[in-house]
Amino acid sequence: MHDCPLPCLADHAPPKEAFGGWLSADRAPLPAANDEEGERLSSSLPEVIDAHVHLFPDPVFVALWRWFEQYGWPIRYKLMARDVVRFLLSRGVSRIVALHYAHKPGMARALNQFVAGLCQEEPRILGLATVLPGEPGAKEILAEAFGMGLRGVKLHCHVQCFSPDEESLHDVYEACVRANRPLVVHAGREPKSPAYKCDPYVLCSAERVERVLAEYPGLKLCVPHLGADEFDAYERLLERYDNLWLDTTMAMAEYFTGPAPLRLLHCRPERVLYGSDFPNVPYAWDREIKRLAALGMREEALAALVGGNAKRLYGSE
Numbered sequence: 001m002h003d004c005p006l007p008c009l010a011d012h013a014p015p016k017e018a019f020g021g022w023l024s025a026d027r028a029p030l031p032a033a034n035d036e037e038g039e040r041l042s043s044s045l046p047e048v049i050d051a052h053v054h055l056f057p058d059p060v061f062v063a064l065w066r067w068f069e070q071y072g073w074p075i076r077y078k079l080m081a082r083d084v085v086r087f088l089l090s091r092g093v094s095r096i097v098a099l100h101y102a103h104k105p106g107m108a109r110a111l112n113q114f115v116a117g118l119c120q121e122e123p124r125i126l127g128l129a130t131v132l133p134g135e136p137g138a139k140e141i142l143a144e145a146f147g148m149g150l151r152g153v154k155l156h157c158h159v160q161c162f163s164p165d166e167e168s169l170h171d172v173y174e175a176c177v178r179a180n181r182p183l184v185v186h187a188g189r190e191p192k193s194p195a196y197k198c199d200p201y202v203l204c205s206a207e208r209v210e211r212v213l214a215e216y217p218g219l220k221l222c223v224p225h226l227g228a229d230e231f232d233a234y235e236r237l238l239e240r241y242d243n244l245w246l247d248t249t250m251a252m253a254e255y256f257t258g259p260a261p262l263r264l265l266h267c268r269p270e271r272v273l274y275g276s277d278f279p280n281v282p283y284a285w286d287r288e289i290k291r292l293a294a295l296g297m298r299e300e301a302l303a304a305l306v307g308g309n310a311k312r313l314y315g316s317e
Contacts, residue, residue: 028193030073033255033283041092041286045293046303048093049310052184052224052249052275055081055098055127057114064280071195073282081114084279085122091285097275097310098127099154099184105135109144116148126314128152128184132160134168142175151314152182152220158191161198165211173216182220182245182313190228206233213241220313224275226251231261238268245313248305249275253288262295265305269297273313274306 041048056064058080065075079087088096098115102108108131115127129145130153131138142153153176155162155169162168164187176183189204206227213221222245227234237244252260265272274292278285292305310316 028071028195029069030255030282032074032076033287035284035287037284038286038290039091041289042293045092045289045306046299047307048274048289049095049097049126049307050088050093050276050278051097051247051273051310051313053084053088053096053098053278054100054280055084055115055118055125056100057081057111060100060111067195068280071193072191075280076282077279077285079279081118082121085118085125087285088278089122089124094307095124095126095310095316097151097314098125100128101130101154101156101159102132103159105132108132108135108141112141112145112148112150116145116150119149126151126310126316128154130154131172133162133166133172138171139175142172142179146175146179146181150181151316152176152184154184156186157203158186158193158196158198158200161196161203163203163208165208169212173212173219176220177216177218180220182222184222184224184247186225187223188225188227188234189230190225206230206237209244210237210241213237213244217243219243220245222247222273222313224249226261226264226272231264235264235267238264238271245271245273245309247273247275248288248292249277250281250288252291253281253283254291255283255287260291265292265295265297266301269301269304270309270312272305273309 061080065078068075100111100115102111112129119125119127127150129142129150131141187204187209189201192200220243224247226246226248228251254260276288
């Protein structure tokens with residue numbers, strides 16, 4: 001067990017209704033923020049690794065943006081994969097962790113080959129693989145991806161319609177443990193949208209994630225968005241399990257309704273990573289990193305949050 005070093009903060013646990021239904025039918029699409037963006041990261045920041053960047057082939061990006069504009073929020077940066085990489089690296093981001101996911105059987109190999117090719121072109125990309133849980137040959141798909149140099153796996157419960165504790169995930173978990181590769185899985189309940197083919201509030205819960213953490217103690221599991229919206233539950237999991245990581249993506253940007261879950265940044269500061277969700281954001285590319293930098297964290301804690309923890313998780317030191 002790891003005790004959180006700070007007293008409870010008034011804003012660490014937003015009421016569930018504040019985050020529930022980020023993409024509810026009566027609110028979607030959400031508005032653009034139209035906030036000011038910086039030309040590059042501040043020179044006062046420690047090394048920044050963006051641990052949550054999406055890279056897809058052009059047609060997949062176009063389809064994804066079409067979905068977001070109808071059901072989510074307007075995409076501010078409609079950049080294709082190589083332009084995404086150039087944009088972030090030219091503005092002071094040291095490295096990026098590239099994420100993608102397959103929404104139907106038969107896509108994963110091509111997506112993995114695409115990202116592996118980008119990594120060969122630009123060594124500052126730490127590319128992850130994907131697979132559709134339960135699809136034939138899942139173990140072989142991941143073995144091939146790891147053989148191409150991909151650093152882990154990305155899954156998305158909402159898009160791929162699975163629960164973290166389903167039997168179909170065992171092959172994925174075992175492959176990650178065997179290869180010592182981290183798994184990033186969007187297992188938080190938000191954003192909930194009626195446009196998904198499944199209900200993330202039925203599929204996802206911190207309790208289901210805990211079953212995985214307990215059954216696979218050798219699995220390095222990272223849950224994005226600080227586990228939104230079950231922040232209290234993920235704080236307890238952080239205290240209890242040494243194989244859990246979280247990333248901040250969009251949860252600290254102050255775009256959605258409700259106060260930011262600051263407590264999670266201090267509970268186990270060595271287990272939280274900065275991520276942006278770039279380019280699929282409705283606000284300035286540096287919005288979240290500016291807010292993190294303004295929190296007044298100790299220098300070593302900020303350095304771990306914005307870069308050091310990603311290095312350790314992905315073995316890129």
